[in-house]
Amino acid sequence: MARLHKEYNQFNGKLVLTKKRKESLLGSRDSLRTKIENYFKEEKSDELQPTFEMQGSFEMNTVVNPIIEYDDDENAIRKYDLDDGVCFIEIEGEDNRKEISTWHDLVYNAVNDHTGNESIRKATCVRVVFSDGHNVDLPIRYINDGDSELAHRSEGWIISEPKEFSDWFNAKANKKIQIRRLVRYAKGWKNYRQLTNNNLKFPSGFEMAILITENYQEDDFDDNSFRLTMSAVLEKLNDKFECKRPTTPTDDDLFESYSEIRRNDFLNELEKLVDACNKADEEDNFKTASEYLRSNIFGERFPLGKDESSKQKSSRKSSLIGVPLAPKPYAE
Numbered sequence: 001m002a003r004l005h006k007e008y009n010q011f012n013g014k015l016v017l018t019k020k021r022k023e024s025l026l027g028s029r030d031s032l033r034t035k036i037e038n039y040f041k042e043e044k045s046d047e048l049q050p051t052f053e054m055q056g057s058f059e060m061n062t063v064v065n066p067i068i069e070y071d072d073d074e075n076a077i078r079k080y081d082l083d084d085g086v087c088f089i090e091i092e093g094e095d096n097r098k099e100i101s102t103w104h105d106l107v108y109n110a111v112n113d114h115t116g117n118e119s120i121r122k123a124t125c126v127r128v129v130f131s132d133g134h135n136v137d138l139p140i141r142y143i144n145d146g147d148s149e150l151a152h153r154s155e156g157w158i159i160s161e162p163k164e165f166s167d168w169f170n171a172k173a174n175k176k177i178q179i180r181r182l183v184r185y186a187k188g189w190k191n192y193r194q195l196t197n198n199n200l201k202f203p204s205g206f207e208m209a210i211l212i213t214e215n216y217q218e219d220d221f222d223d224n225s226f227r228l229t230m231s232a233v234l235e236k237l238n239d240k241f242e243c244k245r246p247t248t249p250t251d252d253d254l255f256e257s258y259s260e261i262r263r264n265d266f267l268n269e270l271e272k273l274v275d276a277c278n279k280a281d282e283e284d285n286f287k288t289a290s291e292y293l294r295s296n297i298f299g300e301r302f303p304l305g306k307d308e309s310s311k312q313k314s315s316r317k318s319s320l321i322g323v324p325l326a327p328k329p330y331a332e
């Protein structure tokens, strides 16, 4: 059996953000914060002033480097997606809640044209797109007496506790740090598959993080942990296609609104993933095993294994050292 633990870890190295990249993304976020703060200070000084709360994958440390795309002028496009909550915290005993559309308009006006691109009005946020492809989403929340609600332009006020969720995830992932790597692998898979087939719409990173955390199978080796975890996810979803939010509002099935096509497409992709992982697991040659994962799963960001069998590798290793090694359970 050709263990691909090392290759998976190299893949993780390509997915994870460098310190420099993180700082530059946070720089974009901070420039928008300043714009919004100034706008409210200048135009709406007698009203509730916004505060900010980073949410989503940045808080979970599961952001991945996207596969680089190129625009018509061959400029590199990197589609990072950040979420920075714009929060209006009520003053005790007062009611300064505005219409959903009013708050969306104010935030939109504050940031529009900041990057030279027009900002995008989405149902759940105002999106600011930067010229190198990354975007900062600005969901707007009203927080009154500890209750946090999202200003959703089509569904009205929705209970939303993003910090509760990232705390839930971080508590699990800090105990079992492998979970974070598995979420990154799954996001790398999603990125590659959606680029290869534009019709595919995978679950969100948030939903994938729930599925992985709740079906996590621990193993010393990442290839095996990922294989077993994704098999468990497939089994669970085949049994019942749902994804319940583990934190407030709990029992909310995030898959409820999925179309039949979206559901079937994802199950189909998941089956192909599990099948490729199983084939790689049974394969004895490292290169062949890695090829199962490169074609149609992760793409070429996943490292190509060496063209040798696990037996050749262990005999090469033992002859190098000069004494035959007993096969270890941890051999790569």
Ligand SMILES: [Mg+2]
Residues within 6 Å of the ligand: 081, 082, 083, 137
């Ligand atoms: Mg977003």
